[in-house]
Amino acid sequence: MALGPYATFIVTSYALVAAVVLILIVWIAIDYRRQKAQLRELEASGVTRRSGRNATDIR
Amino acid sequence: MIALAALIRRDIRIALRVGGGALIGVLFFLTVTVLMPFAIGPDLALLTRLGPAILWLGALLASLLTLDRLFTSDHDDGSLDLIVMGRTPLELACAAKALAHWLAAGLPLVIATPVLGLLLNLDAAATAAVALTLLVGTPALTFTGMIGAALAVTLHRGGLLLAVLVLPLSIPVLIFGVAASQAAISGPLSFGTPFSILCALSLVSFVIGPFAAAASLRHGLD
Amino acid sequence: MTLLDLANPTKFLSLTARVLPWLAGATAILLLIGLYQSAMAPDDYQQRATVKIMFIHVPNAWLSMFVWGVMSLSALGTLVWRHPLADVAAKAAAPIGAAFTFLALVTGSLWGKPMWGTYWEWDARLTSVLILFLMYLGLIALWRAVDDPSRAARAAAILTLVGAINLPIIKFSVDWWNTLHQPASVMRMGGPSLDKAFLIPLLVMALGFSLLFVTLHLAAMRNEILRRRVRALQMMQASQQAA
Secondary structure, X not given: OOOHHHHHHHHHHHHHHXXXXXXXXXXXXXXXXXXXXXXXXXXXXXXXXOOOOOOOOOO | OHHHHHXXXXXXXXXXXXXXXXXXXHHHHHHHHHHHHHHHOOXXXXXXXXXXXXXXXXXXXXXXXXXXXXXXXXXXXXXXXXXXXXXXXXXXHHHHHHHHHHHHHHHHHHHHHXXXXXXXXXXXXXXXXXXXXXXXXXXXXHHHHHHHHHHHOOOOOHHHHHHHHHHHHXXXXXXXXXXXXXHHXXXXXXXXXXXXXXXXXXXXXXXXXXXXXXXXXXXXXX | OOOOHHHOHHHHHHHHHHHHHHHHHHHHHHHHHHHHHHHHOOOEOOOEHHHHHHHHHHHHHHHHHHHHHHHHHHHHHHHHHOOOOHHHHHHHHHHHHHHHHHHHHHHHHHHHHHHHOOOOOOOHHHHHHHHHHHHHHHHHHHHHHOOOHHHHHHHXXXXXXXXXXXXXXXXXXXXXXXXXXXXXOOOXXXXXXXXXXXXXXXXXXXXXXXXXXXXXXXXXXXXXXXXXXXXXXXXXXHHHHHO
C-alpha cells in the first residue's frame, strides 16, 4: 500500500487514534478492577448493603 | 417591580462601596492595557492595529474578575437564600442582579475606554468604535458570566472554575466585538454585520443567562 | 425492557454484563472491516493517499457532537424526568466525548498540514470545535469540583444544556461562513456527494466508532454505578464507626 509523500501524517493519525482508544479501554478496565477491589474490601470489613445482597454482585 | 428596583439599587450601592469591587475592575482593565505595550514593544503602528483587541481582552478579563462577586457575597451572608425563597421570580431577580453588576462594573469599563485608547495610540474614530462595541458587548459578558457565577457559587475554591466555565461561552462575544471594531476602523467588511451579531448575542444572553442562573441556584442551594 | 426498568441500577448492571461482550466483539469486527476498506480505498485525485485520514477524522468529529447530544438528553433526564441513571450516563460520557473531540482536532490538524499547508487555522469550524473541546474540559472539571454526586449532576446538566447551543453552530459553520474547512459532503440536502468508494469505508468506520462509544459508555456507566456503591458503603462504614 503506497501512502505517497505524506505517509508520516497518515501513519501518525492512525497511530494516535489507536493510542487514545487503547488508553480509554485500559483506563475503564483499570477503574472497573479498582472499584471491584474496593467493594470486596468493604464487604470483608463487615459493611453490608441495605438489601443484604453481595456488593460485588453485578448480576 | 419595586422589589427588583430595590435589588438593583442595593447591589449598585454595595458594589460602589469601598470594598465593593466595582472600581477594581476598571483598575484591572487599566493594568492589563498598560501591560500589553510592555510585552508587545513600543511600536506605535503595531499598537494601533492591535488596539481594539487589547481593549477587548482587557475588558473581558476585568469583567471575569468581578463576576466572582455577583453571587458569592450574597451567599456568604445568607441573603442569597432569601432571594431564592422570595416571591419575585428568581429569573427576574438574577436579571436584576446582572443589570446592577453591569451598571456598576461593566459601564465603568466602557467609560474608561477613551482614556485607554490614548495609551494605545488609537484615534478618536477607532476609540469610539471600540467603546460602542464594548457598550453593546459587556452586557453579554455579564449575563453569560452569570451562568458560571451561579454554578460556582457553592464551591469554595470556585473562582478559577468559574473562569474555565465562562470563557468558552464568551469567545463568540470577543470575536464579534473585535471584528466589529476592526471593521469600523479599517476593514472592507461593513461595521453593521458583526455589530448586529454582537447585539444579537447580547439579547440572547439576556434570556438564557437569567434562566440558566436561576436553575443553577435552585438546584445548587440545597 | 422499558426505560423505567433500566432505572434500577442492579437491573442495568446485569443487562450490561450480558450485553457488553457482544458489543465489544461487534465493535472490533466493524472497526477491522472498516480499517481494511480504508486501506484498500483508492487514492484521491488531488489529495492522493491523505484522504485515508478522512476515515478516522470524520467519525471522530461526528461522535464529538453526538456525545454532547447524548449528554444533553441525559441532562434533560436529570432535570426534567429525574431518571435515576441519567446523571450516571452524563458523567460517564464526558471523558469519552472529550477524547473523541481531541482526536478530531488532532487528526484534522494532521490532515490540514498536507492539504492546506497549515496545522491550524482560525476559521469557524475549527474554532467552534476547539470551543467544544474546552467546554468538555470545563464540564469534567465541574463534575469533579462538587462532592455530592446529585448536586454535581444538576449543575453539570445545566452547563451541558447551555453548551448544546454550540452544536448547531459547529454543524452549520461551514455554510454560514466562508471557511477553509470544506462544506458538508455527507449529511446534506440532496444526499452525500462523496463517491461510493470513499463513502462505504467512511460509513463502516463511523458505525464502528459509534459502537465503540456505546461499548465504552456502558462500561464507564457500570464503573460509575460501582463507584457510587463504594461511596455509599464508605459512608455507612463511617457512620457505623462514629456510632
